[in-house]
Amino acid sequence: MDKVAKIREPEEVSKDTQVQQMLAVARSRGIETAFDRADQTAARCPFGSAGLCCRSCLEGPCRIVPNGSGPRRGVCGSDADTLVARSLLNTMIQGASGHAEHGREVAMALLKTAEGKAPYVIRDVGKLMRVAKGLNLETEGKSINEVAKAVALAALEDFQKHEGVMNWIEYRGHQKSREIWDKLGITPVNAHLEIAKAVTRNAMGGDADPVNLLLGSVTMGLVDGYSGLHLSSDLQDILFGTPKAVKFNYSLAVLDEKQINIAVHGHIPLLSEKIVEWARILERKALTVGAEGINIVGVCCTGNELLMRQGVHAASSFSSQELVIVTGALEAMVVDIQCIMPGIQQVAECYHTEIITTIPHVKISGATHVNFEPEYADDAAREIVERAIRNFAKRDPAKVVIPGGSVEAHAGFSVEQICEVTAKINADKPLQPLIDAIKDGTIRGVAAVIGCTNPREPQDIGNVTVARELLKNNVLIVTTGCAAHSLAKYGLMNEDGLEACGDSLKALLRQLGQHAGLSALPPALHMGSCVDNSRPLDLLSAIADELDVPVSSLPAVGSCPETHSPKALTIGTYFIAHGVDVHVGVDPQVSGSNLVTRTLTGSREDKGITMDGLFGGKLIVESDPVKAAAMLLERIDMKRKALGI
Ligand code: XCC
Incomplete structure (x- = not known):
């Protein structure tokens, strides 16, 4: 174990200069964040990292060394x-x-x-x-x-x-x-x-x-x-409501010094939709405490849900969630389920921010709990907004640091919205313009760039690099989750991002954009939160039906460059079960078994059972995003060839 952990400089933890700035502010104030804790715990257990530490029973924990000098089996005989x-x-x-x-x-x-x-x-x-x-x-x-x-x-x-x-x-x-x-x-x-x-x-x-x-x-x-x-x-x-094209802004700069800021964080939109409603109802009350209004901002996938349907601005993806509080301008952070770092409470204790948990099985010690049940959604939302309004008076103006400049982005691309656009070209068969573009190579393939940001990984670099490499090669990108946050921040959800696209894709996005009232469709089509990974699969299934082929035949891939969450691995597995190749940029911790690694990552031609052989899609593990994109392109081309296009 390292004696002294190397603490990364802000420029090393994120591509985002606002995140870098706020991390420096946090450190100058002695506030620890996930980026620091990732450095402190950098020396990870080699057994656990390889999937070789078993805690399934009280005979263990058993740690085994299959190819070395240590024990090759656990007490029970498991290899x-x-x-x-x-x-x-x-x-x-x-x-x-x-x-x-x-x-x-x-x-x-x-x-x-x-x-x-x-x-x-x-x-x-x-x-x-x-x-x-x-x-x-x-x-x-x-x-x-x-x-x-x-x-x-x-x-x-x-x-x-x-x-x-x-x-x-x-x-x-x-x-x-x-x-x-x-x-x-x-x-x-x-x-x-x-x-x-x-x-x-x-x-x-x-x-x-x-x-x-x-x-x-x-x-x-x-x-x-x-x-x-x-x-x-x-x-x-x-x-x-089914999402329709909508505009929103992205970055930590969406917090507004003059308003009461409430961050909604987690995954389920049941309460956060109500909070948006109650923020509008109670707007005038905000004026009585000297604020100019109530500003709701999104974090993680609750943020994605609200931006997709309401155009609510997004402040942060997973790995930088604590930095929203470090702005000193946040009156409340309301959390529901999943991806909520317990660390937000420690950070909030250095400020006036109130962390409000809302689900009985997701509480954080020290945080306020306002219980949410659908029947009483209005009561909970009202109480939360009123708490935020009261907290405004406790804000310390000397602690407020909000970075400047945010990026405008277009989202709301449900399958229904995409088909509404393409139907303007072919009303009877809305998918036909996409199918024709795939067949004639205008679109070389389709990639879902999805998943998280991870405090151990340099934030946004993997997500943005994979997307840009694929766009350059005329691969149409759809995106969800925190990866979508990364792509929005770097202009891939507005017209600026067209510069990243190959010529044929660029021309197509311009053509389709005219039918959506935009100068061009964004290079990355934001389809929503993590649960909305259903949408790319619905799109692929519909295309496969039109062509009367299995989904596994389509030149389509998924990529999760910066994941941290088990949920991303299960989503990836669901894609693989349909025969869609999936890249992960973070070690899935299976290297301790050649058999498991081969079954997941091997090709259909390999000996033995492989996912590729069974389902027509496999797992690709590669931490270098440029190499990963090249591997994905190879698989796209292989499937094009097999389809005869
Ligand atoms: Fe969580 Fe959905 Fe991952 Fe973001 S993308 S870190 S799972 S919030 Ni789903």
Whole structure:
């Protein structure tokens, strides 16, 4: 273990000069952030990093050395392949559980809304009817609330049924992929059942077949994708509206010194949508305390949800979340679930900022808790906004430092919005202009640049570099999550970003932009939060259907250059299950097993079972973003060739 940790300079932790500036401010004030803690803990356990530390039972922890001089098996006899496969499955369980719980909570909110027990309205009746139809539910002669109730109950069934297949897989799953999953016996029945099964098989004395365990990880990817991503996007669109093209600003500079600033952080838009509403209602009250208004800013994926539907400005991605507080101008940071660093509370204690937790199972010691239940959403939102208004008087003007300059970005590119634009070229077959562009090489391929920022990685560099390398090669980029924050900051969501594109892609974006009332579509199409990774898959499934090929045949890839979250790995696995290659730029901690590494990253031509052989897509692990982009292009070209285009 290093005696003295090397602390990186601000320029080394982020490409973003505002983040650099605020990190320097934090350090000058003796405030520790995730970037410092990442340096302090830089010497990581080599066993854990390779997936070779097993804590599954009380005989352990067992740390094994498969190729060295140490023990080759744990006390129970598990070898490296089993340990690594189990450790990966543990990560997958975490990811899938988070997204499944997100889906379930939104389903409960829809049910309560339909029953008149929660103060929301159905904002997108058209989508409600389409989803109901897709689920084969009766809509004829039914009221909106009756249909909404039926949809909510169908969603909740995906956490209850004991036979058959999850409703959302029947509805949204691509048929040609389904056939493979069914044949392998990995299609999920209900999210909770599969999660419980995965926990059981992973316990000591359970599943000891590494390939079988890896297939269990794919099931977690499908649970994540369908009970989490698709179900959440569909129901959130029904409740809050399907995103349409919208403008927002990005950077720490979106905080406003003259206003009461409230940051909304986490993932579920149920409360934050209400906070935006109540901030408008209570605007005049803000004036009475000397503020010019109430400014809501977004952090992480709650931020993405609000910017996609309301154009709410975004302040920070995951790794720099604490620096929003260091501006000294934040009256409250309201958090819901996931990606919330406990460290925000320590930082907030150096300021007047009130951290407000809202979910009973996501509390932070020292923070205020205002309980959120859909039935009482208005009460919670009102209380939170009023607390922020009261906190304004406690702000210390001497501590306020807000960096200058923010970037304008265009977002809101749901599949529906994209099709609305392309339908202006071909009303009968809205996808045809995209398909033609793919076929004739105007678009060489499609890449979803997704995932997080990670305090151990230089912020934004991986995300932006992969995107720019692909754009230069005429690959159309769609994006979600905190990667979208990175791309927005560096002009890839406005016209400036066109300079990054190859000629044919640039011309296409200009042509399509005219049909969207813009001078050009942005080079990176922002599709939303992490759960909205359903949208790129919906787009690919629709294109595959038009061409009558499996999704795995399409020249499409995913890239997660800076991930930190287990959720990103489960999302990646869900893409791979459809045959889409996925790059991760951060070590997925499986290097302790050649078998596991080969199964995940090997090609279809390799001996033995590989993901590529089973599903037509594989994992690519590469920390250098330029090399990673080259590998993705290679796979895109391979698939083009196989398609004969
Ligand atoms: Fe979290 Fe969704 Fe990752 Fe950002 S992108 S760090 S998971 S907030 Ni989802």
